[in-house]
Amino acid sequence: MTAIRLGVIGAGIMGERMLRAAVEHAADTVHIAGVWDPSQAAQARIAAGLPGLRLATSAEALIAASDCVYIASPPASHLSLSAAVLAAGKAVFCEKPLASDVAAAAAFVASARGKRAAVNFPMATSFAAERLRGWLAEGVIGTPQRLDIAVAFANWPRGWQRDAVSWLDGRAEGGFTREVVSHFLFLTGRLVGPVTLAAHSASFPLAGQSERSITATLSAGGLPASLTGAVGTTDKDDHNLWTLTGDRGAVRIRDWAAAERMVDGVWQPDADAMPQDTARPLVLKRQLAGVAAMVRGEAHPLATLEEAFAVQRVVEGILAA
Numbered sequence: 352m353t354a355i356r357l358g359v360i361g362a363g364i365m366g367e368r369m370l371r372a373a374v375e376h377a378a379d380t381v382h383i384a385g386v387w388d389p390s391q392a393a394q395a396r397i398a399a400g401l402p403g404l405r406l407a408t409s410a411e412a413l414i415a416a417s418d419c420v421y422i423a424s425p426p427a428s429h430l431s432l433s434a435a436v437l438a439a440g441k442a443v444f445c446e447k448p449l450a451s452d453v454a455a456a457a458a459f460v461a462s463a464r465g466k467r468a469a470v471n472f473p474m475a476t477s478f479a480a481e482r483l484r485g486w487l488a489e490g491v492i493g494t495p496q497r498l499d500i501a502v503a504f505a506n507w508p509r510g511w512q513r514d515a516v517s518w519l520d521g522r523a524e525g526g527f528t529r530e531v532v533s534h535f536l537f538l539t540g541r542l543v544g545p546v547t548l549a550a551h552s553a554s555f556p557l558a559g560q561s562e563r564s565i566t567a568t569l570s571a572g573g574l575p576a577s578l579t580g581a582v583g584t585t586d587k588d589d590h591n592l593w594t595l596t597g598d599r600g601a602v603r604i605r606d607w608a609a610a611e612r613m614v615d616g617v618w619q620p621d622a623d624a625m626p627q628d629t630a631r632p633l634v635l636k637r638q639l640a641g642v643a644a645m646v647r648g649e650a651h652p653l654a655t656l657e658e659a660f661a662v663q664r665v666v667e668g669i670l671a672a
């Protein structure tokens with residue numbers, strides 16, 4: 352089957368990760384049509400790191416040359432770029448979040464209904480999520496009773512994100528709730544059910560900067576759920592736990608990629624679990640296979656715009672004053 356032509360807007364961390372996954376792991380699925388970033392320095396860096404890539408002269412030129420465009424720019428540009436791609440009759444694969452403006456995102460989702468569009472939540476195809484789905488189907492935890500989500504960071508942004516601190520640590524677009532918690536809210540929607548927000552709080556101790564702690568009481572598929580997050584409470588760059596407890600046991604994902612189940616009071620890892628650095632490019636290969644299926648009008652596992660918007664509403668609710 353002919354590989355689809357994928358254009359990439361944004362030559363930052365996520366753009367580079369997707370490009371490398373495409374070039375190194377998914378060449379039979381996608382062909383990189385080109386890359387465009389408004390920063391010449393970013394384009395020069397990506398060209399040096401991945402020689403041979405075509406650098407587009409504009410977003411419009413990139414869209415014209417592509418079957419699908421992956422949008423990996425900062426969140427403020429997501430809706431306008433996605434709308435431009437769809438208006439050109441092309442498919443769009445957008446980085447999360449859709450936006451921080453809930454009303455604008457709602458209007459976009461309504462206007463894009465029926466079009467080829469998806470959002471990059473890798474939990475849609477992650478090996479750890481797949482293992483949990485299997486365990487739940489086997490009934491290993493019995494009847495689900497509650498869900499707990501906890502995230503913690505030594506610093507924000509994380510060490511590998513420091514080059515994007517200008518927006519990642521801004522209150523308008525950044526923060527770990529949008530950047531990290533959103534993934535686990537998406538996972539919750541897929542594995543447990545719709546998420547609704549009850550009580551919540553967020554702390555913004557540094558003027559103009561993103562949150563440093565959050566708490567929330569949620570309902571997930573009718574189950575009680577708790578969410579906590581904080582910066583400076585761990586010495587790890589990034590530590591997270593998504594734990595679903597039932598009347599006969601519990602399962603969890605630890606630190607993005609480790610699926611674990613409770614056996615006789617002890618957490619036992621999935622025998623096939625891989626470290627996150629090993630799993631990430633393989634999961635992105637799965638995401639790209641989904642992109643190719645979407646472009647061809649076939650069924651795919653990627654996050655829909657409606658799922659991404661449901662996550663966004665909860666996230667922005669948590670961060671609301």
